[in-house]
Amino acid sequence: MSNKMLDDLDKILFSKDELADRIKELGAAITADYAGKEILMIGVLRGAVIFMADLARSIDLPVAIDFMAVSSYGAATSSSGVVRILKDLDENVENKHLLIVEDIIDSGLTLNYLIENLWSRKPASIKICTLLNKPDRRKVEVPIAYNGFTIPDHFVVGYGLDFAEKYRNLPFIGVLKPKVYEG
Ligand code: 5GP
Ligand code: MG
Ligand code: MG
Numbered sequence: 001m002s003n004k005m006l007d008d009l010d011k012i013l014f015s016k017d018e019l020a021d022r023i024k025e026l027g028a029a030i031t032a033d034y035a036g037k038e039i040l041m042i043g044v045l046r047g048a049v050i051f052m053a054d055l056a057r058s059i060d061l062p063v064a065i066d067f068m069a070v071s072s073y074g075a076a077t078s079s080s081g082v083v084r085i086l087k088d089l090d091e092n093v094e095n096k097h098l099l100i101v102e103d104i105i106d107s108g109l110t111l112n113y114l115i116e117n118l119w120s121r122k123p124a125s126i127k128i129c130t131l132l133n134k135p136d137r138r139k140v141e142v143p144i145a146y147n148g149f150t151i152p153d154h155f156v157v158g159y160g161l162d163f164a165e166k167y168r169n170l171p172f173i174g175v176l177k178p179k180v181y182e183g
Contacts, residue, residue: 005167009157009174014149016171019131019159020054022148026129027058029146030099038062040096040123044114045069045087047103050160050168051131051148055101066091070110083113093123103160104132107139115142132156132173155181 014022030039039059043052045067056063069087098118105111111128118126129146136153155178157163158170163181 003170005170006174008167008177008180010177012172012174013151013154013156014159014173019148019172023051023054023131024058026146026148027055027060030055030129031060033145034059034061034097037097038064039099040091040093041065041099041101042089042093042118043067043101044103044110046168047160047162048101048131051103052101055129064091068114070114072110083110085117093118093121095122095124098123098126100126100128102128102130104134104156105130105142105144106134106137108142109139111142112140131159132161 039061041052041056041063043049043065046069052065056065066089067087068085068089070083071086072083100111100114100118102111105128115126115128127145128142130144131148133144133147133150134153135150154175155163156173157167157176158173160168161173162168163176167176
């Protein structure tokens with residue numbers, strides 16, 4: 001395919017078709033597991049937006065969507081898992097079935113915080129669906145109910161994932177050339 005941003009990539013990890021096929025499978029599994037229930041999908045801004053849009057359409061059940069934006073307090077405290085809420089949910093989640101949708105889980109610190117925060121609001125259940133899982137640098141275990149792909153410790157972009165707000169609109173996932181982020 002022709003795309004000017006392709007030059008910045010070492011390789012493509014998952015093509016548009018591979019992503020679509022896997023997301024259909026995730027949607028079918030979620031549809032089966034939540035039969036008879038309504039789901040409130042909680043997207044973690046901004047990386048999860050494109051995945052969430054496709055995932056929601058692969059689920060054959062009533063689905064509501066809401067979003068949270070979080071940021072870590074900076075390098076020194078990010079290892080403690082201290083996270084700041086930049087944008088909170090619009091919905092009350094009490095007694096609802098929450099499906100947290102993430103682009104990628106790396107250290108696990110962001111999600112660990114989110115899960116604790118959301119449990120305090122007394123939902124009926126919380127599960128996690130992530131497109132990518134990068135377990136090599138995990139600092140805290142998070143229970144992943146639905147995982148698109150497990151990948152090695154490379155910096156990946158595309159399909160929602162950015163470097164400096166770029167590459168989110170690539171329709172596939174690729175490994176960024178180190179020279180791009182090393183300057
Ligand atoms: P963690 O699990 O370490 O708390 O944070 C995961 C977040 O870090 C992801 O939601 C994403 O924003 C960012 N991140 C981690 N690994 C990558 C990667 O390989 N590429 C991109 N673009 N973002 C990543
Ligand atoms: Mg994310
Ligand atoms: Mg980012």
